[in-house]
Amino acid sequence: MRTIAVTIVVGCSLSLGQISARAEPDQGPTALQQLIDELIPAPSSVLPPAGPAPAGVAPELATVWHAIRSAPTGDPFFDLRPADLDRYAPGDIIESRDITWPAVPMVLTSVLALFQRAVLLKFRTTDASGAPSFGTATLLVPFNPWTGSGTRPVLLNATPINALNRRCTPGYVLSHGYSVDSVNGNDFVPSPSMWAASRNYAVVIPDHEGPLMAYAEPRVAGHTMLDTVRAVRNLAPDQFGESRFALTGYSGGAIASYGAAMLAREYAPELVPRLAGAAIGGLPTDYRAFAETYDGTYVSGLLLTITLAMAREHPEIIGRMNHLAQWAAMSPIKEVCSANTATLGVFGIPYAALSNTRDPLHSAVAEKLFQRMSLKDKKSSIPIYIYNGLHDPWMHAADAEALFNQQCALGVPATEKIVAGEHILGYVNGFFGSTDWLGKRLTGIPAPHTCELAQHTRPVPPTTPNQRTRAPKPP
Known part of the structure; x- marks a missing residue:
């Protein structure tokens, strides 16, 4: 009987769609939502208890936080958090591994880029709350010696990982080979790695999640x-200590290149003279507007995947999940790769169906997180x-233009290019312009100030959430 009742409740919650009333923060x-928590056990x-609670999480929710994390890969390089992490400075190398086989053949067959050597790096970094953490990245070194001026330039290619499973990261895929979990491959074609290899640049692919x-x-x-960047310079200071580094990323990868550009001066000021520039394409700039626009629509699968990912780094989200959401977050959903993240969108699941708060996107917790x-x-x-x-239906051109205008007003050497196409064609049509710009920065040509030259004559959608046209819910 309980199974039947739960099925009915879930079905009702999906059919109700988004709760339209705008509630006061944490109105209960x-x-x-109460019925869901009564019918489904916490x-x-x-x-059984699974470990200590992280900061900000009630002890009774610690089990959920541990259970929503991706399962271990079986490789300590990716699974093991060093016990003495505090003694490392950010960017210090904890461990490195030669993964020329299978990485080099895989890169050649997947994005047609030929490199001589691949090195997997594990280094100290910092999590969202400022606590010590570790990161991994793959360095790809070309065959030919560098004959240009200075030391060899380096491109950081932030691929669109868009996944919850550690086996889906570029580092794991390149060091272990393709599997059922990691068949996505993590990169676009044409690939920035392919372009960099043609210029004899080194490439680094960070596991930026x-x-x-x-x-x-x-x-x-x-x-x-x-x-x-710090780790690559620490690994081979004679080869890369004085190199120019450029960053690129599109869609999910753009979040990484954007984050680095915005945080560099406060987090790594010594790197700023070595960072030649960042190319950012198809970027989600306003999480609040994105969530409000697409809640309960065909994009809800992506939204809920991101929310689950965020709960790992911001565990206070767990306390705002109802029991149904907590069980779902512990299910095989937590191991999806990028090819599967959007499949839940077919149901058009609204946040309210999975929350214990009347208006979850306008609660005090949501406000704090946004x-x-x-x-x-x-x-x-x-x-x-x-x-x-x-015509990108998800990452609106108006948001890119707003970011450009804002950075121009702050005095940043910024360049903007709105190209024909939606999200995928936007990448293809913008690829050669972005790589041309990156190539000039990596050869030392100063970035142009195009702010005063920009012509805003094309039609673009409005930028504020209440002016957006809400995407239609599936029938």
Whole structure:
């Protein structure tokens, strides 16, 4: 009988869609949310304790926090957090491993880029709360010696990992080979790695979601990117100590390059002279607006995946999940790779169906998290190139233009390019412009100030959440 009742409750919660009333912060649950928690037992009442509670989490929710994390990969390089992590400085190398086989053949067959050697790095970094953490990244070194001026330039290619499973990271895939879990491959074609190899640049591919796989967390991603630069310089100071580094990323990878650009001066000021610029494409700049616009729509699968990822790094989210959401977060959903993150969107699941708060997107916890994750008040420490598809239905061109205008007003050498196409065509059509810009920065050509030259004559959608056209819910 309980199974039947739970099925009915879940079905009702999905059919109700998004609760439209705007509640006061933490106004308490709806009758439906209360019924869900009455019919579905709390995981803490069923499962044995799994470990200590992280900061900000009630002891009874510690079991849930431990259970929503990705399962160990079986490789201590990715699984083991050093007990003495505090003694390392950010960017210090904890361990390195030669993974030329299978990484080099895999890169050649997947993105047609030929390298001589691949090295997997494990280094100290910092999590979203400022506590010590560790990161991993893969360094790819070309065959030919560098004959240009100075030392060999380095491109950080932040691929769109968009996953919850540690086996889906570029570092794990390149060091262990493809598997059922990691068939996504993590990179676009044409690939920035392919372009960099053609220029005889070194490439570094960071696992920018961090050890908790905190997909879309900008501080985790930004810190990992910057500490990747530190780690590469520490690994081979004679080869890369004086190199120019450039950053690139699109969509999920853009979060990492954007985070690094915005956080560099406060987190790694010594790197700023060595950072030539960042190319940022298809970037989600406003998490609040994105969540409000697509809650309960076909994009809800992506939203809920990101929320689960965020709960690993911001465990206070767990306390705002109802029992149904907590069990779901502990299910095989927690191990999805990028190819599967959006499948739940077919149900159009609203946040309210999985929360214990009447209006979860406007609660005090949500307000705190949106503020903590927003970098909109930051000034880029390095030149930036912003590009976006004109008709991108998810990452609106108006948001890219707003970011460009804001950074221009702050005096940043910024360049903007709105190209034809939606999200995928926006990447393809913007690829050659972004790599041309990156190549000039890596050869030492100063970034142009195009702010005063920008012509804003194309039609773009409005930028504020209440002016957006809400995406239709599936029938």
